[in-house]
Amino acid sequence: MEDWQRILAQSLRTPEEIAERFGLDLENVRKISRAFKTRITPYYANLIRKKGDPLYKQVVPDLAELAQNSGEEDPLEEDLDSPVPSIIHRYPDRALFLVSHSCASYCRFCTRKRKVGNPAKIHPRYIEDGINYLKDHREVRDVIISGGDPLILSDDRLESILSQLRGISHIEILRLGTRMPCFLPQRINQKLVNMLKKYHPLYINVHFNHPDEITEEAARALNLMADAGIPLGNQTVLLKGINDDVLTMRKLMQKLLTVRVRPYYIYQADYVMGTDHFRTTVEKGLEIYQGLRGWTSGLAVPQYVIDAPGGGGKIPLIPEYLQSISDEKVVLRNYAGEIFIYPQVKTPKKRRPRSQPPCYAAPSQQL
Numbered sequence: 001m002e003d004w005q006r007i008l009a010q011s012l013r014t015p016e017e018i019a020e021r022f023g024l025d026l027e028n029v030r031k032i033s034r035a036f037k038t039r040i041t042p043y044y045a046n047l048i049r050k051k052g053d054p055l056y057k058q059v060v061p062d063l064a065e066l067a068q069n070s071g072e073e074d075p076l077e078e079d080l081d082s083p084v085p086s087i088i089h090r091y092p093d094r095a096l097f098l099v100s101h102s103c104a105s106y107c108r109f110c111t112r113k114r115k116v117g118n119p120a121k122i123h124p125r126y127i128e129d130g131i132n133y134l135k136d137h138r139e140v141r142d143v144i145i146s147g148g149d150p151l152i153l154s155d156d157r158l159e160s161i162l163s164q165l166r167g168i169s170h171i172e173i174l175r176l177g178t179r180m181p182c183f184l185p186q187r188i189n190q191k192l193v194n195m196l197k198k199y200h201p202l203y204i205n206v207h208f209n210h211p212d213e214i215t216e217e218a219a220r221a222l223n224l225m226a227d228a229g230i231p232l233g234n235q236t237v238l239l240k241g242i243n244d245d246v247l248t249m250r251k252l253m254q255k256l257l258t259v260r261v262r263p264y265y266i267y268q269a270d271y272v273m274g275t276d277h278f279r280t281t282v283e284k285g286l287e288i289y290q291g292l293r294g295w296t297s298g299l300a301v302p303q304y305v306i307d308a309p310g311g312g313g314k315i316p317l318i319p320e321y322l323q324s325i326s327d328e329k330v331v332l333r334n335y336a337g338e339i340f341i342y343p344q345v346k347t348p349k350k351r352r353p354r355s356q357p358p359c360y361a362a363p364s365q366q367l
Contacts, residue, residue, distance in 0.1 A: 086130035188221035233264035246291030294335020
């Protein structure tokens with residue numbers, strides 16, 4: 001057993017362990033755990049400074065999860081775009097490949113709560129069906145490997161999947177989505193990155209929601225992947241009481257750049273059953289976006305998107321920087337609220353063709 005697997009095995013998993021560690025009512029934790037699994041790695045648990053802090057809220061069960069007055073089990077209607085159990089094929093040239101049901105820690109706001117932690121719904125026996133589907137669909141050039149968390153698989157199991165995908169001629173890009181650098185950075189070691197870099201072009205999207213998650217150990221893991229030539233992006237979920245203010249989000253994005261991670265998306269929290277207490281208004285998201293654009297490097301400004309309920313896909317949202325547009329000018333508002341004018345290119349009017357004189361045949365050709 002590798003070191004990271006030993007650490008994972010020491011995670012807080014049972015209601016009894018979690019209730020004792022955080023001083024919670026045991027029966028309440030049991031109720032919540034029946035609805036959605038709990039697991040917190042010892043590494044991440046040790047980052048929690050006090051009850052109710054931004055890291056605590058992400059992983060510790062809360063009775064608010066049982067308030068199912070709104071939200072849906074599958075708000076993005078992924079199951080309707082799932083031709084085989086391990087594949088979600090929504091966009092024309094890319095597909096999501098679910099290869100693991102487990103995560104190192106379970107985010108309480110998870111979009112895929114209906115599946116994650118349930119081996120009957122994301123099972124190794126479905127991987128072969130996914131590979132065969134991708135072989136048969138030549139329009140797919142980009143595969144996002146997810147779950148659960150694919151890095152919870154052993155190196156050998158993960159490499160088996162990557163090598164099979166790399167053997168499909170029409171698949172150009174492989175992407176991994178993982179929260180391991182945040183929850184269990186010890187998973188990222190030289191052995192792993194030596195294996196991963198054999199399958200370039202390979203991209204990894206990580207998931208950090210708060211600047212306190214970017215520790216020295218997380219930085220080591222991220223830099224190790226970057227040193228292996230793996231481009232890193234970050235997906236953040238906008239969460240009430242966790243990162244829903246400009247300064248926190250700006251600090252997070254700036255810290256990500258220092259460890260060579262490019263901010264990619266800020267997601268409006270999905271309309272998932274039992275997660276109302278995490279969702280902010282869209283106006284709050286636009287306010288935060290405005291607090292990034294122009295106030296820090298463009299490298300630190302991700303797209304702010306809603307993954308549309310009903311399966312509409314990711315839709316970008318931006319504040320109203322374009323005030324008006326006409327044939328003569330474009331009126332713009334900059335990050336500081338100042339107004340500027342951009343003159344439009346004037347299209348020259350076409351001249352009327354000059355009337356041509358009648359065409360007479362030469363005298364010698366006249367009848």
